[in-house]
Amino acid sequence: MPRSAAGFSRPPAASKTGMSTDDSNANQPETLKNGFVSRYVFSSDHKTIGLNYLWLALFSVFLAMAMSLLMRIHLAWPGLHLPFLSNLGNAPDRFAALTTLHGSLMVFLVLTAAPQAGFGNYFLPLQIGAREMAFPTLNLLAFWLTVASLFGLTTTFFLSPQPAITLWIVSVAIFCAASLLNALNFSVTTIDLRAQGMTLPRLPLTVWAWFINAILGALIFSILLAACVCLLSDRLLSTHFFPLLNFVANQRSGVIPNAVPVLWQRLFWFFALAEVYVAMLPCFGLTTHLISTFSRKPVWKERLVVLALCGVGVFGFCVWGQHMFSSGMNPFSPLVFSLLASSLGIPATILVVSWFGTLWNARVQLNTAMLFALGFVSLFLSGGLSGIFLARHDLAAAAAVSDDFVTGHFHLVMGVAATFAILGALFFWFPKLFGRRLNEPFGKLHFWLTFAGVYCAFMPMHWLGLIAHARVLPSNVAPSVVAAGSSIHTFITVAILLTVFAQGLFLINFLWSLFRGEKVAEYNPWCATTLEWSVSSPPPADDFGVTVPVVYRGAYEFSVPEAAEDFVPQHLAPEQVVKARKSGE
Amino acid sequence: MPGTTAVPDIEIVVEDIGGGGGGPTPPPGGGDDGDGGGDDRNRRRKWSPSPKRYSTAITIGIVSILMFFMALASAFIVLRRGSDLWVTVHLPRILWANTGVLLASSFTLESARRRLFLADASGFHKFWLMTTALGFLFVAGQLVAWRQLVAQGVYIASNQASSFFYIFTGAHAVHLLGGVGALLFVGFRKFEKTNISLPAAAEITSYYWHFMDGLWIFLLALLYLGK
Numbered sequence: 001m002p003r004s005a006a007g008f009s010r011p012p013a014a015s016k017t018g019m020s021t022d023d024s025n026a027n028q029p030e031t032l033k034n035g036f037v038s039r040y041v042f043s044s045d046h047k048t049i050g051l052n053y054l055w056l057a058l059f060s061v062f063l064a065m066a067m068s069l070l071m072r073i074h075l076a077w078p079g080l081h082l083p084f085l086s087n088l089g090n091a092p093d094r095f096a097a098l099t100t101l102h103g104s105l106m107v108f109l110v111l112t113a114a115p116q117a118g119f120g121n122y123f124l125p126l127q128i129g130a131r132e133m134a135f136p137t138l139n140l141l142a143f144w145l146t147v148a149s150l151f152g153l154t155t156t157f158f159l160s161p162q163p164a165i166t167l168w169i170v171s172v173a174i175f176c177a178a179s180l181l182n183a184l185n186f187s188v189t190t191i192d193l194r195a196q197g198m199t200l201p202r203l204p205l206t207v208w209a210w211f212i213n214a215i216l217g218a219l220i221f222s223i224l225l226a227a228c229v230c231l232l233s234d235r236l237l238s239t240h241f242f243p244l245l246n247f248v249a250n251q252r253s254g255v256i257p258n259a260v261p262v263l264w265q266r267l268f269w270f271f272a273l274a275e276v277y278v279a280m281l282p283c284f285g286l287t288t289h290l291i292s293t294f295s296r297k298p299v300w301k302e303r304l305v306v307l308a309l310c311g312v313g314v315f316g317f318c319v320w321g322q323h324m325f326s327s328g329m330n331p332f333s334p335l336v337f338s339l340l341a342s343s344l345g346i347p348a349t350i351l352v353v354s355w356f357g358t359l360w361n362a363r364v365q366l367n368t369a370m371l372f373a374l375g376f377v378s379l380f381l382s383g384g385l386s387g388i389f390l391a392r393h394d395l396a397a398a399a400a401v402s403d404d405f406v407t408g409h410f411h412l413v414m415g416v417a418a419t420f421a422i423l424g425a426l427f428f429w430f431p432k433l434f435g436r437r438l439n440e441p442f443g444k445l446h447f448w449l450t451f452a453g454v455y456c457a458f459m460p461m462h463w464l465g466l467i468a469h470a471r472v473l474p475s476n477v478a479p480s481v482v483a484a485g486s487s488i489h490t491f492i493t494v495a496i497l498l499t500v501f502a503q504g505l506f507l508i509n510f511l512w513s514l515f516r517g518e519k520v521a522e523y524n525p526w527c528a529t530t531l532e533w534s535v536s537s538p539p540p541a542d543d544f545g546v547t548v549p550v551v552y553r554g555a556y557e558f559s560v561p562e563a564a565e566d567f568v569p570q571h572l573a574p575e576q577v578v579k580a581r582k583s584g585e
Numbered sequence: 586m587p588g589t590t591a592v593p594d595i596e597i598v599v600e601d602i603g604g605g606g607g608g609p610t611p612p613p614g615g616g617d618d619g620d621g622g623g624d625d626r627n628r629r630r631k632w633s634p635s636p637k638r639y640s641t642a643i644t645i646g647i648v649s650i651l652m653f654f655m656a657l658a659s660a661f662i663v664l665r666r667g668s669d670l671w672v673t674v675h676l677p678r679i680l681w682a683n684t685g686v687l688l689a690s691s692f693t694l695e696s697a698r699r700r701l702f703l704a705d706a707s708g709f710h711k712f713w714l715m716t717t718a719l720g721f722l723f724v725a726g727q728l729v730a731w732r733q734l735v736a737q738g739v740y741i742a743s744n745q746a747s748s749f750f751y752i753f754t755g756a757h758a759v760h761l762l763g764g765v766g767a768l769l770f771v772g773f774r775k776f777e778k779t780n781i782s783l784p785a786a787a788e789i790t791s792y793y794w795h796f797m798d799g800l801w802i803f804l805l806a807l808l809y810l811g812k
Contacts (some may be wrong), residue, residue, distance in 0.1 A: 134638045180649055187645050192638040218649045226656035229752070237741050239748035241660060263663055267656060548632050 044136035050122025060109035067102040076493035115282035120210045126532035129195025129549040134188040138181050145178035173228035179221040186214035197551035204530050204555035209285025212313040220274040227267035270320040277316030283421030290373035294365040298556040300357030311347030368443030372424030383413025405465025408458045416454045435537045436517035442509040453499030460488045643789050661749050672744040673812045677733040683726035690719035691798045713772050720765040753804045761797045
C-alpha cells in the first residue's frame, strides 16, 4: 500500500492547533471542561456523542444476541431449563417478551442507531468539513432520549405484560422523538454546514446515505410517534382509535386468528417498511465507500449510485402496504404495492452493479473491513432474492403461512447484512476513532466464522418456512421432508451458537485492540481520500483546528493517472498534486 | 477514555472570510502543504456555522410535524368512513372565536415584522407581544372548549369522534405552545451575542406560527366536515 500523500503528512503540530472563537454554542469544543461527566456524559461534541451511540449499540447488540441464543435453545430443546425463560412467570409470555425485546433492541438501538447516529454523528461533520453538528444541544438531548428509551425497553422484560406493553410504547415514542431530532440535525448539517468546495457531487456517498436517511427518518418517525400517541391514548385514556372488535367483524375468517386492528397495521407498516431502508441506507453508503477505497478505484457510476440511494428512499417510503396483502385491503392495493416493492429492485440492482463495476479489474485489498463489505454484498444479494418472493402478493400470501420464511429473509437482508456493514465500518474507522488498529488475523477469523454461521442459521430458516407451507397444502409432500423440520431447528441453533461464539472473538479483539492494539502513527493509514483522514487519529476536539478545510475534488479519486500516488485527497489543491508528483519523480 | 483528545492550547483567529455551505471550489493557491507556505493564511478562517441552518431546520421540522398530523388525520378519515356508529361531536362555538384569535395573531405577527423592517423597535415589540398574548389567548380558549364539552358529558373516551377532537386540539395546542415559547424567546432575547439576527429569528418564528395557523384551519375543517 502506498504511504500517505503530501496532503495528509501534516506535522503533529496540527493536532495541537487552537480553535477559533465563535459566538454561538454550536461552535464550542468542550476541551477545557475537565472531569469525566462533563467530557464524556454531557458533552455536546459530535465525536463524543457518536462514540456514545456506538457504545450503546455495542451493549444492545450483545444483550439482544444473548436473547436470541436463549430463544433458539428453547426452540431446539424445549425441555431445557433456561434462565429468564422459566424463572420469570410462565414460559410463553417470557418467550414473547424475549422475542419483542430482541427485535426492539436490534432494530432501534443497533440497526437504526449505530450506522446513522453512531458513525454519522462522528464522521458526518468530519467528512463535510464542519466542526460540529448544526445543533449540538439537540444532539445531546437526542442521545439521552435514546438512553432513556433503551432503559425503558429493557425494563419491560421484568414487568408483568400489561404495564410492560405500556412502557414499551412509551419507550418507542421516546425513541421516535430522539430519531426526529437526529434526522433534523443530520439534514441541516448536510445542507448548511458543508465546507467551501464541498458541492453536492463531491459529497462522499456515506454522507449522501446519511442525508437521504435523515430525510426519510424525519418523515416516518413522525408517523410512528402519532401511532404511539393513539395507542397510548387507547391504553391510558380508554379512547377508541384501534377498536379490535370492529376490525375482527369486517375480516374474512382466515385472518381473524392473527387479527390486529387494520388501522394500526397501516400506521405501523407505514413506518416499519421504511424503517428497513432507514437501517439499510447508511449501510449502502458505508459499503460503497469501503469497496471503492479498498479496490483503489472510483465508485463506478457514482452519480447513478446517488440516484439509486434516492430511489431507495422514495420507494421505501411508498411500499407500506407490502406486509398487508392478507389484511383484507382493497383488491387493487396488493397489485400497486407489489409493483412498488418490486420497483425497489431497480435501485438495488444499480447499487449491486456499481459494487461489481467498482470491483472489476481492481487491485482489491482484502483486509477485514473489505471482507465485511463484500460479506454485506453477498448477504444483501441472498436475502434480496428471497425478497422477490415476498414482494409478489400471491407468493407473499403463501409465505405468510409460516413466519420462518420472512424471519430468514429479513435477518439475512436487513439484520445481518447491516451488521456486516457496521462491522466493516468499525474495522475501517477504528484507527481514526481510537488511534489503534483492530487485530487483522483475529478480525478475519471473526469474519469467516460469522459469515458461515449466519448463512447456516438463516438459509435453513427459509426452508423451514417452505416446509411449514407444505404442511398445510393438500399436496404429496414426503413425510421425511416434513419431519426434517425439527432437525433443521437444531441445526439453526448450533449455527447461532457458532455465530455468537464468533462475536465473543470480536469482543476480545475489540477490547484488546482498544488498549493494546497496534498504534497508528499516520493520519491516513488506509490511504483514503475523504476529509476525516486529514486530521490526527483520534481527531482533535476542534476537528480541523484553525484551518477550515477547502475541498477541491470528488470523494473517490483513486488511481488518478497524473497523481504521484494512487489516490488524491479531497482537500489537496491542484498545485499540490503537481508538486507531489514532481517530488515523487 | 480512548477516542477523543483534548486540545491543550487555544489560538484565537480573528480573520473571517466567510465559509460554510459548500460553495464552489476556490481558485488554486490556497493549499496547505504542511511546509508552512504563505498560502496557508488563506485557509485560516473562523469557522462559523451558517445562520441559514435555522430556516432549514424549521422547514424540515414543519414537514415532520405535518407528517405527524397527517397520520392522525388519515386515521380520522379511515375510522370515520369505516364506522356505521359514528357519534357526532358538536363543536363548541368558542372554537370559531379561537380561530379568529389565531388568524389575528398571524396578522399582528406580520405587522411586527413590518415594524422591524422599518426599524421601529417599539412598534415591533408592541405587536410582537400582542401576538404572544393572542397565542396564550388561543390556548386558553381551547381549554374553555374542552371544559364546555366536559360540561356536556363529552369526554375523550366517550366515542371515536370525541377522542379525535381531544387528540387533535391537544396535539395542536402542545405544538402551538412551542411557538409561543419561540415568540417569548425572540421577544425577550438580546441578539447582540448570537449568530442569528433579530429579523432572521423573527422570520423563522413567523414560518412556524403561520404553519400552526394553517394547521389549525385544516384540523378544524376536518372536524367540521367529519361530522
